[in-house]
Amino acid sequence: MADIARKASAQWKGDLRSGQGTVSTGSGVLEGAPYSFKTRFENGNGTNPEELLAAAHAGCFTMQLSALLASDGHDPQDLRTEATCEMVKDGPGFKISTMRLTVRGKVGNIDAAEFEKHVQQAADMCPLSRVMKGNVEITHEAVLE
Numbered sequence: 001m002a003d004i005a006r007k008a009s010a011q012w013k014g015d016l017r018s019g020q021g022t023v024s025t026g027s028g029v030l031e032g033a034p035y036s037f038k039t040r041f042e043n044g045n046g047t048n049p050e051e052l053l054a055a056a057h058a059g060c061f062t063m064q065l066s067a068l069l070a071s072d073g074h075d076p077q078d079l080r081t082e083a084t085c086e087m088v089k090d091g092p093g094f095k096i097s098t099m100r101l102t103v104r105g106k107v108g109n110i111d112a113a114e115f116e117k118h119v120q121q122a123a124d125m126c127p128l129s130r131v132m133k134g135n136v137e138i139t140h141e142a143v144l145e
Contacts (some may be wrong), residue, residue: 010035023047050085050096057099057128058083065103065122072118075108099132101140115144 008030012021020036030047038044058081069076086098103119110118119142123129129138 023052050087053096053128054083054085054099057085057126057132058101060126060128061101061122062103064126065105065118068118068121068125069107069110074110074114074118076105077108078106080104096132096136098137098139101138102143103140104143104145106145110144112142112144116142 007026008023009026010021010023013019017037020034022032022034024031024033034046035048036044036046039046040048040050061083062079062081065081066076066079081101081103084098084100084102085096086100087094088097101123105115107115119140123138123140124133132138
């Protein structure tokens, strides 16, 4: 039995190119958020699985980094992570190839080298990084402000 379980759902109507769908989360934060071929492959209005994965990874990574910094006696005052999920053509379909994390932080009692060390640890430890490990290249850039 799982220690934690979260749910989300998707609905799709129609074929791939002209169809459309919605995604929702169990918490209700996303409720009927639209997605389609255009939102995924042509930058149309709405969301897409890669954007949602990037948001989830940014959130997971940033929480992990905060925990690591605090447990090591540093003061994580403000951490902001941008995650970019990159997809490439792979045979007949596509695959997620790279997740690029850029984190900017205001942290007390730390220098740039120590901040970089914690960023690397967080990139290795966060649960979403661990899911992608071996399948997706994860890069990170750490900027201490």
